[in-house]
Amino acid sequence: MQEWSCCSRLYAFHELFFVGTGAYICFIFLLNILLFKGQLLDILIKDQVISTLIILLAAICTLFGWKRFKTKRKNFKQVYFTPKAIYIEDKKIDISYLKSITFIDHIKSFRRSGTYFKFCIRFTENRIIKEDIYFYMKFGKPYQDSYEHYDFEDFFITILETLAKERREILKDYGKAI
Structure with missing residues (x-):
């Protein structure tokens, strides 16, 4: 029995990691647009339209990832x-x-x-x-x-x-x- 290891939390953690990463990206780009008027990330991305698209994509991925995380944590037990x-x-x-x-x-x-x-x-x-x-x-x-x-x-x-x-x-x- 010592060789058996339940890893249901590990599988839910992968979704949580991607949700956190997506939320962080969304936060950084939104902070760049709202507070710094696009100056902070001006070197990486010249256009605010592309920044807005990145924010939307990161937000959508974060929402889908969060829903998947909640479903997995609800359905798969430790x-x-x-x-x-x-x-x-x-x-x-x-x-x-x-x-x-x-x-x-x-x-x-x-x-x-x-x-x-x-x-x-x-x-x-x-x-x-x-x-x-x-x-x-x-x-x-x-x-x-x-x-x-x-x-x-x-x-x-x-x-x-x-x-x-x-x-x-x-x-x-x-x-x-x-």
Whole structure:
């Protein structure tokens, strides 16, 4: 379990980075036009029409990026696993409520960060979590070279479903003993 790393926040952070960059560009060009009457960036861009177009483009990209960031943060949760519980954001749920985990897709990163796997987790009826949870996982560095040959989704899913089944049996036996 130590080799499993949830990286849903990392994926949302990429959108936030681009939103911040777009807002910064928009702010600099707007500041140049309003306060300095176009003198500050006169060396880079001679025409105020081009500056205005850059501001509009940066503003539109910032708005789309912000909407995408909010959607991703809403739809993709940070998930951690222990042998007895699953932590989703700030909520703790017993692993016995685990109904199924479905492998959705893998995203191969062009940077050195490796490959990310997208999963959906479903729970039996409970009062804590009612909807399906989507999250990204990254597996440890010892396995980085063998992503193509190692079936992470099946091993990951099998281990968690086995832990959930064992936990249900323990709780059932505990209920019979009382």
